[in-house]
Amino acid sequence: MKVNGIHYRPVWQAADGSAVEIIDQTKLPHEFVVARLTSMADAAHAIRAMLVRGAPLIGATAAWGLWLAMREDASDAGLTSAYEALMQTRPTAVNLRWALDAGRAKLAPLPAGERVEAAAAFARHVCDEDAELNHSIGRHGLEIIRAIAAKKPGQTVNVLTHCNAGWLATVDWGTATSPIYQAHDAGIPIHVWVDETRPRNQGAFLTAWELGNHGVDHTVIVDNAGGHLMQHGQVDLCITGTDRTSANGDVANKIGTYLKALAAHDNGVPFYVALPSPTIDWTLADGFAIPIEERSADEVTRIPGRLDDGSIGAVTITPEGSKAANPAFDVTPARLVTGLITERGTAPATPEGLLGLFPERRAAGED
Numbered sequence: 001m002k003v004n005g006i007h008y009r010p011v012w013q014a015a016d017g018s019a020v021e022i023i024d025q026t027k028l029p030h031e032f033v034v035a036r037l038t039s040m041a042d043a044a045h046a047i048r049a050m051l052v053r054g055a056p057l058i059g060a061t062a063a064w065g066l067w068l069a070m071r072e073d074a075s076d077a078g079l080t081s082a083y084e085a086l087m088q089t090r091p092t093a094v095n096l097r098w099a100l101d102a103g104r105a106k107l108a109p110l111p112a113g114e115r116v117e118a119a120a121a122f123a124r125h126v127c128d129e130d131a132e133l134n135h136s137i138g139r140h141g142l143e144i145i146r147a148i149a150a151k152k153p154g155q156t157v158n159v160l161t162h163c164n165a166g167w168l169a170t171v172d173w174g175t176a177t178s179p180i181y182q183a184h185d186a187g188i189p190i191h192v193w194v195d196e197t198r199p200r201n202q203g204a205f206l207t208a209w210e211l212g213n214h215g216v217d218h219t220v221i222v223d224n225a226g227g228h229l230m231q232h233g234q235v236d237l238c239i240t241g242t243d244r245t246s247a248n249g250d251v252a253n254k255i256g257t258y259l260k261a262l263a264a265h266d267n268g269v270p271f272y273v274a275l276p277s278p279t280i281d282w283t284l285a286d287g288f289a290i291p292i293e294e295r296s297a298d299e300v301t302r303i304p305g306r307l308d309d310g311s312i313g314a315v316t317i318t319p320e321g322s323k324a325a326n327p328a329f330d331v332t333p334a335r336l337v338t339g340l341i342t343e344r345g346t347a348p349a350t351p352e353g354l355l356g357l358f359p360e361r362r363a364a365g366e367d
């Protein structure tokens with residue numbers, strides 16, 4: 001999407017082909033910094049330290065990480081070592097496993113001398129495919145928003161979203177934000193309640209920045225305000241992303257998503273999940289086996305931002321000696337999900353709903 005009128009993706013191959021470049025999301029919203037990744041270790045660090053984050057973008061960056069790795073050592077041992085190092089970066093987003101499995105399957109049969117170029121071609125394919133999937137999700141999600149707008153002519157559609165499932169979490173368009181951008185571009189009056197999304201504040205830092213850059217009206221709220229807004233009729237629908245959705249429609253997403261879904265269910269607010277198919281884990285019958293990442297306590301006890309003197313820093317917000325726990329995701333049961341918006345259309349959050357859109361998975365005996 002655009003930043004100051006210039007089109008960006010969050011990850012790309014440097015123009016001279018010598019490196020991978022990323023928008024360093026740990027610097028946003030106060031600084032726009034492009035970082036260069038010149039080794040597989042750089043790519044692994046970028047994922048683990050969340051310079052890039054978001055399930056599809058993690059997969060895309062891992063694909064570019066394989067390219068960087070093949071430039072260093074294109075042997076079978078080099079491929080195996082890169083696969084294992086990148087796989088260990090973050091456990092929840094299934095796109096990471098999907099991209100690395102597909103990349104290894106593409107590269108392993110090739111002679112070492114062909115692997116560098118093949119890895120670059122694979123990474124470009126992953127990126128271009130992700131952008132297309134997300135645009136399609138947007139088209140299908142737009143119809144949901146359009147139907148809501150038709151019931152309140154001349155009024156604004158209020159959408160609540162949690163975390164950042166925007167173009168910064170993907171290669172382009174975002175997943176949860178793609179319907180929002182397309183509704184905005186179609187002239188539908190839309191406003192977004194942006195959950196700040198503690199502790200990493202992806203909503204306040206990233207979603208707000210994205211929406212502002214695209215001219216979408218939005219309001220940042222604390223995570224605990226969403227239920228109150230739903231109780232008072234100020235939310236027409238919720239749309240979130242997902243890091244891994246099991247075959248029965250259970251949804252792993254940023255911590256706090258489950259609580260939003262409970263509030264939406266209690267108040268009759270539609271709760272949709274934008275779900276590109278590489279984020280579906282067909283091997284899991286339900287979501288409770290999805291690994292939940294535990295991140296460091298200092299993400300809870302400290303918060304970064306712009307200090308009063310204009311410099312960028314961080315402050316500690318908890319007493320010395322207080323422990324902090326930091327589960328980074330939770331699982332929303334399918335029964336709380338109104339629908340799954342995929343690139344092939346919107347399905348009920350059920351095994352049959354997903355297989356109806358992806359019948360080839362039935363053929364593979366995955367039902």
Ligand SMILES: CSC[C@H]1O[C@H](OP(=O)(O)O)[C@H](O)[C@@H]1O
Pocket residue numbers: 053054055056162163164165166169170174175176202240241242243253254255328
């Ligand atoms: C389009 S998937 C975005 C998904 O990823 C985020 O997690 P993180 O920022 O920790 O990578 C969050 O769960 C978003 O919904």
